[in-house]
Amino acid sequence: MRRPTRDTAESYRKITRRGLIIGGGMSAIVGTLALRMRYLQVEQADQFRLLADENRINIRLIPPTRGRIFDRNGTTVAENVPSYRITMVREEAGDVEEVIARLSKLVTLDPEELDRARRDLERLRGDTPVTLADRVSWEDISRIAVNTPALPGVTPDVGLSRRYPQGEAYAHLVGYVGPVSDRDLERIDAPDALLLIPRFQIGKIGLEARQEELLRGEAGTKRVEVNAAGRVMRELERQEGTSGKDIQISIDNNLQTYCHARLAGESAAAVVVDCESGDLLASASAPSFDPNLFVRGISVANYNALLENEYRPLPNKAVQGIYPPGSTFKMVVALAALEAGELDLTETVYCPGHLEVSNRRFHCWKRAGHGNVDLHRSLRESCDVFYYDMALRVGIEKISEMARKLGIGIEHELPLTSVASGLAPTKEWKLINRSAEWVIGDSVNAAIGQGFVLASPLQLAIMSARIATGREVKPRVIKSIDGVEQPSGVGDTLGINENHLREVRKAMFAVSNDRRGTAYSSRIIEDAFRMAGKTGTSQVRNISSGERATGVRRNEDLPWRQRDHALFVDFAPMDNPKVAVAVVVEHGGGGSTAAAPIARDITLQALYGEDPPLAAYPSKDRGRIKTQQEQLRQYSPGPTGDESDRA
Structure with missing residues (x-):
């Protein structure tokens, strides 16, 4: 039976009204979403860009080059030499012990140094490189590089390490550097971020300790892009730090070496002063010790030998x-x-x-x-x-x-x-x-x-x-700093x-x-x-x-x-x-x-x-x-x- 025309028109009116209501609602929703998107993409763009950068970009410190020490005539007393080392990043390694086991089959790892590394891996952030072995040979570095796919998180690296070419002659006067210890950090109210880098070296005794801030310099920074696992993909930007200042001391190397030689076999000391300027030309204490042993951490056996020597070399x-x-x-x-x-x-x-x-x-x-x-x-x-x-x-x-x-x-x-x-x-x-x-x-x-x-x-x-x-x-022991003469x-x-x-x-x-x-x-x-x-x-x-x-x-x-x-x-x-x-x-x-x-x-x-x-x-x-x-x-x-x- 055919519906009357009036009924059909009424149905169309109802459908149209409902469509308008639904359409209006949908338009409101779309409009709201559009406004929200505009707010997020335009007005809040800078904030979200910053958050995104923080997730994919890391800022890492670049240790500065430590200042060198010379005698009054320019002979090198303390210098920095390249040092090959093997580092590990915990987040990249996965099973740390498994990777260490593989690594130990390729290179010899010192047990004491490895124990320190394990402690650092546990307590430091997962993206922090931790040194597993220091001062390794080029042959060891080559073996690591060849086997990189089997050693996730392990990286052969090169840095600078302190060396004392004159050996024992300056051990007491210049002193030596060593890795930052917990005791060192406890003595400092607000430690420099550099000091928190694993195995970072600071002065322990002597001139190295008393002039630490002068010799240390200021750290640089680099911005690196990392993936979700923390692996470095590329370096985006680098800002070099300021090297430590070079120090020229008043000591005459030939005289200092002679004094140590002349005091050999005795428990003794000798001091030579320039009567005109007050410069210490020599300051020798015998017996002495090799400061290079302390740079990377002296062994218990060597340290006990020094402690037990009745002539007191320390x-x-x-x-x-x-x-x-x-x-x-x-x-x-x-x-x-x-x-x-x-x-x-x-x-x-x-x-x-x-x-x-x-x-x-x-x-x-x-x-x-x-x-x-x-x-x-x-x-x-x-x-x-x-x-x-x-x-x-x-x-x-x-x-x-x-x-x-x-x-x-x-x-x-x-x-x-x-x-x-x-x-x-x-x-x-x-x-x-x-x-x-x-x-x-x-x-x-x-x-x-x-x-x-x-x-x-x-x-x-x-x-x-x-x-x-x-x-x-x-008495004066520092003759000049970066070429600037010090008061006599x-x-x-x-x-x-x-x-x-x-x-x-x-x-x-x-x-x-x-x-x-x-x-x-x-x-x-x-x-x-x-x-x-x-x-x-x-x-x-x-x-x-x-x-x-x-x-x-x-x-x-x-x-x-x-x-x-x-x-x-x-x-x-x-x-x-x-x-x-x-x-x-x-x-x-x-x-x-x-x-x-x-x-x-x-x-x-x-x-x-x-x-x-x-x-x-x-x-x-x-x-x-x-x-x-x-x-x-x-x-x-x-x-x-x-x-x-x-x-």
Whole structure:
């Protein structure tokens, strides 16, 4: 049956209305989506572009090249050399242990180094390269490169590592670098991001440590594109960092090497100071060690060998070691007495071999005594009683004041670790540190450099330089930084009466050049280079009254650790001082027999700049010196008396 026209029209109207409603709704939805898309794609485009970049681009640090270190003449002391290493990225490796097992079949992996790498792989971010093996050969690198498909996450790499071409000669002074440890990070409030790079090297001791920020430089950056697994696809941008600054030190390499060679076989230290500038020309501590062993982490066996060596190769005896200065301290007491007006150059003190003080007998090294002695003879023959008497007149306060003026008992400003301040004691010091009153016997002991008085070889060398010049010579070890000369240590006048200094210098000259001088056997024959010096011997054990009654045991008859320390200080030439030298030989016995010959040889080497002619030595020594020079020429540093000697 045919539907009426009116019904058909009504149906069309309903359909059209519904279509419009649905169409409008769909249009609204599409419009909303379009607006949202416009908002995301146009207005928020920068934000989403940044998020996308953060997901696919990594920014990695580029370690800077560490600054080099040279001696005063340009000889390389510390340098950077290419070092091949094998690294692993945990995210790329998958099964880390399986990959390591495959790798170990191709190259030899050090167990200790591998344990450290495993710890780093566990605690660091998955995209951080961790060193599995360092300083591998080119052959090892080639094998890794050929087998790369079987070693996911493993990459052969090349970087720079520290090397010390002079070996042991600078181990204590320059120090060494090593991988950053947790202890290093704990000491730093806000560690540089560089320090968080696995196995990044920083200075551990010496100049390397004290000048770390200067030598380290600033890191560069590179932007690399990575895939979803973190594998680097390409490098997008690189910004190089700033290399560390090069440092030129004041040390003369030839003299430094000679000092180490001359001290071989001893537990000793030697310091040479330029009297004009204060430059340290040499600072040697023996025995030494190879700093290159520490760069990549020293083995337990090697480290224990250093710790167990009774000659103590690890401490820097030249600046860190402190010793009773013995008779080398007598110049301090003499100048204190002269400046205080307590000593006249013409007066004498009688020495019967001892002095009674507060019911105690203080002995002179010469049992029979020296008789009547004046200032010159007291230093020339090292009479103890003369200085006991001076101490009673002057008092410890003025003696210690003079000691500090001459450089003892103060910490000299040097960019080295563990620079000792020594000790010039006072009454207040003893009350605070020993909870006891100062007694007169303390002053008597201090008069001959015993008791509480302590000094380092560096301080003794500075003392000699100040006596020689009358100026406050200050030690300098950094000569220039990136070619810029650093302030010298010339220093102002000490304010000590020049006549008093002149008399002390004359007496020191007699020590080495008068037949009755305690160092006459170690004199310099060459007139232009004659030296002024002073022997010293410091006791390390108490001598009982019973032993004195039967005769004091000779040093050579005692165990090594009970023998006296031997010391010698000097400056030369007498009329125009160029260098000041201090030598300490631990448990060496007598200053005149153990320390003076070494100091004389070092002094001549410093003045000539090469092996001195045999004519500069006493005729009786020339045969021995010739043999010694021949032996020392072949030397490469490695880890390796009668009663008057007591003066």
